[in-house]
Amino acid sequence: MTLKLRSVGTSDRGLIRSGNQDALHAGTWLVAVADGMGGMAAGDLASSLTIDAVAPLDVETPEDALVAALQDGIALATARIRQAVADDPERQGMGTTLTALLFARTGSCLALAHVGDSRAYLFREGVLKQVTRDDTFVQMLVDQGVITADQASSHPRRAVVTQALQGEDVSPSYATMVPRAGDRWLLCSDGLSNVVRPDTLAEVLTTYPDRSACAGKLIDLALHAGGPDNVTVVVADVVEE
Incomplete structure (x- = not known):
């Protein structure tokens, strides 16, 4: 029996925003969420350029090459965003979050890359754990003990x-983990995590x-909570095959 990743993703512009600046990839080996920022057209472009840059990683990858593959994907995304700004200086300041999980071809390992405030949660044996740490001003205050979560x-x-x-230049965080059959991963933009509590997730x-x-239920909950932002969800299960 080998562990495999099975995923599905969906996105909604929410109830307030006029367009959707989120992008996602839900594949066999790779799942990823990107949340664009910096003006309507530019945020949309930044997130789509980033997902397009990492999507080719959705192939069988040796476990010792997972982090390097993610680093190469992020380097390519960075270069494409830099070029897009050079092509049109009005795009200056555009950017995107990225949270991506790459599953090894053997099923024995996975790697996670993260920058920004989109999140990855691991639901294992009935316990939900936020695996990523938000790159945000308020998380910095929490870390310093200035405010509570x-x-x-x-x-x-x-x-x-x-x-x-x-x-x-940016400093994403990278981590590797050993998957278990029955693990369920949730990757999402802050359009979900800002309005739906962890216990509800x-x-x-x-x-x-x-x-x-x-x-679909997670999207519905975000909309029911007012849908103030674009909301994107990827649910990925580790299964034995």
């Missing part, structure tokens, strides 16, 4: 991102074994 969720500057892919991940139904 509860206060951060309603802080007026909670949308201020301290790091994103903007065509310049865990409840939905438990209650909806079907990936498509689960992703």
Whole structure:
């Protein structure tokens, strides 16, 4: 028996925004979420350029090459964003988050790359854990003990991102993990995580074994909470085959 990744993704512009600046990839080996910023057209372009840059990683990759592959994908995305700004200086300041998970061909390892405030959660044996750390001003305040995590969720500057892919040098975080059969991963933009509590996320991940139904329910919850932002969800299960 070999472990495989099975995923589904969906996105909604929400109830307030006029367009959707999020982009996603939900594949066999790679899942990723990008949340664009910096003006309507430019944010949309930054996220789509980034997903287009990492999507070719959705192939069988040896476990010792996972992090290098993600680093190469991010370098390519950075170069393409830099070129897009050079082509049109009005795009200056555009950028995107990226949270990406790459599964090894053997099923014995996975790697995670993260920059910005889109999130990856691991739901394992009934426990939900946020695996990524937000690159945000309020998370910095939480780390310094200035405010609590509860206060951060309603802080007026909670949308201020301290790091994103903007065509310049950036320091994404990378991690490797050993997957287990039954693991369920949730990757999402802050359009979900800002309005739906972690305990509710865990409840939905438990209650909806079907990936498509689960992703749809999470989108519905974000919309029910006002849908103030674009909301993007990828649900990926580690299964034995």
